[in-house]
Amino acid sequence: MSFTIYGAAGSGSVPVEAALTLLGLDHEVIEAPTWEGEAQRDRVAPVNPMRQIPALVTPGGETITESAAILIWLADNHPGARLAPAVDDPRRGQFLRWMSFIPASIYSMYWVRDEPSRLVGDDDAAQAAVLDRTAGRIAACWAVMDAQVNPGDFILGDQLTVLDLYVAVASRWTPRRRRFYVEAPNLAPVVRRVDALPELADFWPRRFPFEADEEG
Known part of the structure; x- marks a missing residue:
């Protein structure tokens, strides 16, 4: 199973997509440039009532929103990649x-x-x-x-x-x-x-x- 990321080129989904790429995790991008209007925001609404990107749907069906939260979650759940300091790291x-x-x-x-x-x-x-x-x-x-x-x-x-x-x-x-x-x-x-x-x-x-x- 793979991740699904609601996002858009040049948007706040890009660092999340970059992290998924560095981690080698299969993912599908559903393009939704929400700044273009209601139709695009409505596309995101089923996974994020705020109708904003990015929104990540995990292989287990959990939805995570907010770029920073997604990035921290990905890094913490793949510690071997060292994309975030561990909890006991002074950094x-x-x-x-x-x-x-x-x-x-x-x-x-x-x-x-x-x-x-x-x-x-x-x-x-x-x-x-x-x-x-x-x-x-x-x-x-x-x-x-x-x-x-x-x-x-x-x-x-x-x-x-x-x-x-x-x-x-x-x-x-x-x-x-x-x-x-x-x-x-x-x-x-x-x-x-x-x-x-x-x-x-x-x-x-x-x-x-x-x-x-x-x-x-």
């Missing part, structure tokens, strides 16, 4: 800290950015202000994280974890990589290293290909 606290920080402080901004009218109605000027301020908030949060980590090859040292996958994907969203490199110079070489992982050489072009303006 575990910082791992959980940043795995929580990203969705709470950064990822949450995209619910607003996808449809600013949710908060400010149809006022074009207000929507533009929301987009500008959320981009600034995201950049500021990356700077906060960057100032408090001391990476090796990867964020927690020399071992790749799902945290690296999460940051590598989220850093490619607005305000995009060029701004990320300025705000987070310590994390910049880490995400480039994740981009270049040979184990994901075929994965990235399929699920989050670099575009001509990707660094902009």
